[in-house]
Every structure is written in C-alpha cells, then in structure tokens.
Amino acid sequence: MDLTLKIWRQKNSNTEGKFVTYEVKDISHESSFLEMLDVLNIGLEEKGEEPVHFDHDCREGICGMCSLYINGKPHGPQQTTTCQLHMRSFKSGQTIWIEPWRAKAFPVIKDLVTDRSAFDRIIQAGGYISVNTGGVPDANEIPIPRKIADEAMDSATCIGCGACVAACKNASAMLFVSAKVTHLGLLPQGKVEAKTRVENMVAQMDAEGFGACTNTGACAAECPKEIPLANIAKMNRDFIGARLTSENV
Amino acid sequence: MSWLTDSLKSSIFRKLLMALTGLFLILFLTVHLAGNIQLIFNDEGQAFNIYAHTMAHNPFIQLVSKFNFAFIVIHVIYSIWLSRINKTARPVKYGYSAASTNSPWTSRNMGILGTLILVFLVIHLKGFWWEFKNDSIPMITYDGETMPNVFLVVKAAYSNIWYAAVYVVSMFFVGFHLSHGFASAFQTLGLNHVKYTPAIKAIGKGYAIIVPAVFALIPILIYIKSLG
Numbered sequence A: 001m002d003l004t005l006k007i008w009r010q011k012n013s014n015t016e017g018k019f020v021t022y023e024v025k026d027i028s029h030e031s032s033f034l035e036m037l038d039v040l041n042i043g044l045e046e047k048g049e050e051p052v053h054f055d056h057d058c059r060e061g062i063c064g065m066c067s068l069y070i071n072g073k074p075h076g077p078q079q080t081t082t083c084q085l086h087m088r089s090f091k092s093g094q095t096i097w098i099e100p101w102r103a104k105a106f107p108v109i110k111d112l113v114t115d116r117s118a119f120d121r122i123i124q125a126g127g128y129i130s131v132n133t134g135g136v137p138d139a140n141e142i143p144i145p146r147k148i149a150d151e152a153m154d155s156a157t158c159i160g161c162g163a164c165v166a167a168c169k170n171a172s173a174m175l176f177v178s179a180k181v182t183h184l185g186l187l188p189q190g191k192v193e194a195k196t197r198v199e200n201m202v203a204q205m206d207a208e209g210f211g212a213c214t215n216t217g218a219c220a221a222e223c224p225k226e227i228p229l230a231n232i233a234k235m236n237r238d239f240i241g242a243r244l245t246s247e248n249v
Numbered sequence B: 001m002s003w004l005t006d007s008l009k010s011s012i013f014r015k016l017l018m019a020l021t022g023l024f025l026i027l028f029l030t031v032h033l034a035g036n037i038q039l040i041f042n043d044e045g046q047a048f049n050i051y052a053h054t055m056a057h058n059p060f061i062q063l064v065s066k067f068n069f070a071f072i073v074i075h076v077i078y079s080i081w082l083s084r085i086n087k088t089a090r091p092v093k094y095g096y097s098a099a100s101t102n103s104p105w106t107s108r109n110m111g112i113l114g115t116l117i118l119v120f121l122v123i124h125l126k127g128f129w130w131e132f133k134n135d136s137i138p139m140i141t142y143d144g145e146t147m148p149n150v151f152l153v154v155k156a157a158y159s160n161i162w163y164a165a166v167y168v169v170s171m172f173f174v175g176f177h178l179s180h181g182f183a184s185a186f187q188t189l190g191l192n193h194v195k196y197t198p199a200i201k202a203i204g205k206g207y208a209i210i211v212p213a214v215f216a217l218i219p220i221l222i223y224i225k226s227l228g
Ligand code: HEM
Pocket: A212, A213, A214, A215, B015, B018, B019, B021, B022, B023, B025, B026, B029, B075, B076, B079, B080, B082, B083, B110, B111, B112, B113, B114, B115, B116, B117, B118, B121, B174, B177, B180, B181, B182, B184, B185, B186, B188, B189
C-alpha cells in the first residue's frame, strides 16, 4: 500500500516543530506501524536525510515505550499500543498524521520522542511499598483472595505509556495515577502506606503540570490496557479520605 | 493547617468543589422549577404570586438563596481556575484531533456551555430578581393580603418574543451542561459502582432533558397566550 505521512519534525525541545509530508510506497498491510516507519527511515537514510525519531522498545505491547498520536488518536485507530498496530487498519492512498504526545508535562525531546519522566517522578513519590530487604519471602506467606489479586493485576497492567494524558483534552494523568494507586492500595503489602501514597502521588501529579479531570472518558476509551474510569473515582475517594484522615498535617 | 490549604489547591479538591456546588445547583433548579410551574396555572398568577411572597418572607429560604448565590460564584470561579490550568497543560495543540471518537461533545465543552449559562443568569437575574427587589412592581390583594404582582412582570417579559427565545435557547445550554454534569459530579465524588452508575447516568440524561424542557415550556406557553 502507498501512503502519505504528515509527520511532526522538531529538532529539539527549544525549537518549534512543524509537519513534514512524506510518501511511502509498497508497504505490506501485514507490517506493523513501526515497521512502516522503519521503511520510511531506511529511505530517508539512503537519501542522507535525518531519520524520524520515535520511541519504541519491546514491540510486544508490554513495555509502554512506544507512543505516537496517529490520526487524532493515541496509539492510532485501534485500542492497542502503536507497536501492536498493523497497517491493515489503514487504506492504501490514505493520509496519516503522526504527532508526539502533547502535554506540558511531556516536553518533546526530538520529533516524536517526548520526555515522560514526569511519570517516573510520580512513581517515585509513592508508587512503591517499603520493605526491609532480606531473604526472599515465602510466596504464600500473606494470603490474598483471588478476586483482590485479579483486581490488583488489572490495574498493574498499566504500562505507563501516557496515552491517557495524550487523549485527554486537559492532558490529565488521572488514569495513570489511579491505576498505580489502585494496584498497590488493594494489596495487603501496599495498604500500609495507602494514604500517604495517594496524597504524595496526586501532589506530584499536580506539580508536574498535568491538567485536572473533566470525566470525559477519553483516557479509558484509548488506554491500550483498558484501565477503567472507575479507577479514577476510586482514587478520588481514596484521596479525599486520606486528606481528611491521614496524619500528614 | 497547611494540609487544609494544600488540599484546597489540589486538582481533586477543586473538582470536588465543582461537583458539590453543581449538585446543589441541580437541587436548586428542581425546587425552582416546582415553583415556576405555577406560572402556567390558569389563575392569572395568583398561586405564583402567593408562592413568591411566601418564599420572600421565609428566613430559611432567604438563607438558602444566599448560599445559592455563593455556590454559583464558587462554581464559576473554580471553573475559570480549572479551565485555565487545563488549557496550560497542553501548550501546543494537536494538528489533527479525533476527540469525537472517544468522548462526548458535552464533556469537552463544559466551559463554553457554562459561560453561556452565566450570560443567561445575568440576563435572568437582572430581569426578574433585580426587578422584584425594586418597589416599582404593581401590588395585588388576595383575601385581604397585599403583595407584589410579580406574575405581571414575568408575563410582560415573556410576551416579548426575543426575551422568550433567549430563555428557550438557554435551556438547551443547561440541558447539555447537565447531560454530562449530572453523572460527572457523582464520578468526581468517587461514586462509581456497577450497581448504581448506570442508574445515575440514566437519571442524569432524563433530568437534563425533562427539567430544561419544562422550564422552556413556561415562556413558550405564556408567549402563545399573550398572542390571543
Ligand atoms: C444552572 C446552573 C449550573 C448547574 C446546575 C451546573 C452543574 C454542574 C455540574 C453538576 C457539573 C459537574 C461537576 C463535575 O464534573 O464534577 C458542572 C461542571 C462544570 N460547570 Fe457547571 N453548572 C451550572 C452553571 C455553570 C456556570 C454558570 C459555569 C461557568 C461559567 C459552569 C461551568 C462549569 C464547568 C467548566 C464545569 C466542568 C468542570 C470540570 O469538570 O472540570 N457551570 N456544572
């Protein structure tokens, strides 16, 4: 298939970017979206031009590294990661717009690559459990009901890709933070620090410059791991409760 | 006390205030409609005048109306604050957006709808609330008790097609605002549950259609009556 690509090119975080149009030909509809970009980049390199920079790592839908806002949607038309998106989702002759995630908290480093370390700092603020190191604990030492384990796992599947932020009209990170807060807060090991965790993670989220939630539901509709909006309600509950009852004055 | 000031600055508490004030305004709207419905009784405004007179002299209602004003102000100020933060969170806009595929239009335009409602509120308060406070209203006596004939002011206003039209159109804005806002407020309060959320959403949609529709019916009926 032949395609017209309108790709955001930006030299670095200090310069302004712009869309540049490229044509790619003879792309297999079985290739993945990133493979299609690989083909484009090989062509650019052969011509001595600078290849288009984009993030990727596992290309298996599990690491959360790939991004790309494709034709107005994060990770493109399917509810999956960009690396798991295939060219059969497009038609030959189509124009495809490819942009980086756009948020004040995710500055563009180059082309389609953004700096998502704001998420790392939110995790550092509370997305952990404190344990004394020592021997490996027995796996069944702390009984966890199957239902709780499953629910925690559903939230733990968040890969931190940032599509929720990219999709949200307010560039809000509520879905991501709520996934992390819910995952840890449900488990006995995480309950100990549940209140300070939600307080600190929300404070860091606000400090990073993400917007507030308007409950549009765009995040959950685009999340490749199908984290539900109910998680945000739960986080609101947890946060309000923690603020009123925690001992952090 | 810094925990309290910090809390009030957090995005979730700001949203909480939007939701609580919004829900109060919904409650107020319901009571307001129950009163206004008397405008279309075929009694030349007697029921409505007596009702308005009673409300104006009930200390509890007067207190609630003070709160109502305060809540509108809080709702508006926080909406401006939130909207500004939300705008700055994305300094560079997307070149191509397909937002309509993942979220309802109303949910993305609460600020615009709210602003339109605010414009209406100013017209509304200037036209009625302010006029009622003035002494220029003709009096009327029922069973020996004299009171302002506020019905006359309403009737005169709605006999003007433009005035009536502003009311009817504004009710669409209220309807759209609430078609997202009603259920959204519960989500903000953390009330999302498989059992109740579908019901809350259904009631919200119903409320957003029925209440503004009945509100809009009043000027329409009075206008039609004024023709004949
Ligand atoms: C009849 C009067 C009004 C009622 C009943 C009402 C009700 C509501 C409700 C229930 C919400 C949902 C809160 C939430 O999502 O948690 C809301 C949100 C909102 N309202 Fe209003 N409102 C009214 C007037 C206004 C006015 C006059 C403005 C602004 C000038 C306004 C601006 C907004 C905005 C921007 C939001 C979205 C806030 C957000 O989610 O970030 N509203 N309103």
